[in-house]
Amino acid sequence: MADSRQKIIEQATREFSEYGYNGARMQRIADKASVNKAMIYYYFSSKDQLFETIIRETFSQIFATLGKILVPGQLDLEDMIRQMIYAHIDFLAANRDFPKILLREIHGKNPIPLKVVRELVNEFGRDNIMYFFRQVEQAKNEEKIRNVDAMQTLWSIIALNIFYFVTEPILSIFWQSSDAADVLENRKQAIIDLVLYGLLPRKDEE
Amino acid sequence: MADSRQKIIEQATREFSEYGYNGARMQRIADKASVNKAMIYYYFSSKDQLFETIIRETFSQIFATLGKILVPGQLDLEDMIRQMIYAHIDFLAANRDFPKILLREIHGKNPIPLKVVRELVNEFGRDNIMYFFRQVEQAKNEEKIRNVDAMQTLWSIIALNIFYFVTEPILSIFWQSSDAADVLENRKQAIIDLVLYGLLPRKDEE
């Protein structure tokens, strides 16, 4: 059965997220995927290429998801932001290892993630992002939102979405209780509220 | 001259942030600090202990800074949040490698950062955090802010502050310009605005 490749990818994803690129061990990936270590080299030419494949395939999915929401003429800005946050967080929840890998390797000396992001943004993302920016500008002109910078807003949304998944471990220090499933749902709502209330205009503004 | 220890810490901090704990090389740290590799083992018993020292010493400074702001009876919530964001971001700006190390190692299998955070929270942080929570509750009662969860709010603030420093590299993909110094100042203001506007009550609320 040739789902060996898929099992390798799944277990490698976990391994990279737990130990980082440099700490990841090809032997442990093979063991967890129940394949021989040499099999990894049968499907992937090297550790580098295995890593790059994971980053590229997962990131492509995010852009595809985003592309369905950022479609001209469908939603007003408020609903668009709501959908973006839902879709992004749901995707990350279904791929919990991915944000961890990315925040481990996006800065620093590993050139692969930045290279892949750059390529995918140019290939798929640029139009979507530009559309979001135009919608923000329009809402500003219509005085539906205050005078924000669109880039800053997008950046804040992404920050809030991703950060949850990388700081789960710390949270347990404060939140002993944690109904687990509820925690994510509450977080999602808190982010949406913060962003949407944070964008609203105030009459006492310049 | 015995500032060898300090030079080792400085260069090790950079090394850990660039390559991750597992990717960091004792030889490279020694070279960059212009000391012999054996010197590292003269001052620190192991790679683990060198790493733990860095995490503990830097984190202690953050709690000390926070402690000066979260002093009962000094500031109202709005100014307190403003000061927190300023102080936190300024600290991170002066210690840029630290947030990178932390987000690399706080999740995953490296037990050291979580252990240190837990110890320092219990030692210094608990009271400060509780004071912040009480201030939020009070502001809610006085209807100065909407009905937010204090924990979620703190979490969002920290997320926005830290995320900037970890995603600088990606941003350059979109923001070719970047007046460098201005970027951070703009980001700081965007975060403060988003959080403070996001907390304000709305009359059309339940």
Next chain:
DNA sequence: GTCTATAACCGGATAGAC
């Protein structure tokens, strides 16, 4: 497609001279 065996190298850590 799957496995064993091994090459070729590199890392953390220490012993011990000065």
Next chain:
DNA sequence: GTCTATCCGGTTATAGAC
């Protein structure tokens, strides 16, 4: 405090049988 030399274990990757 500082250095050289070295041990020992582990790592990626491949050769080659089945």
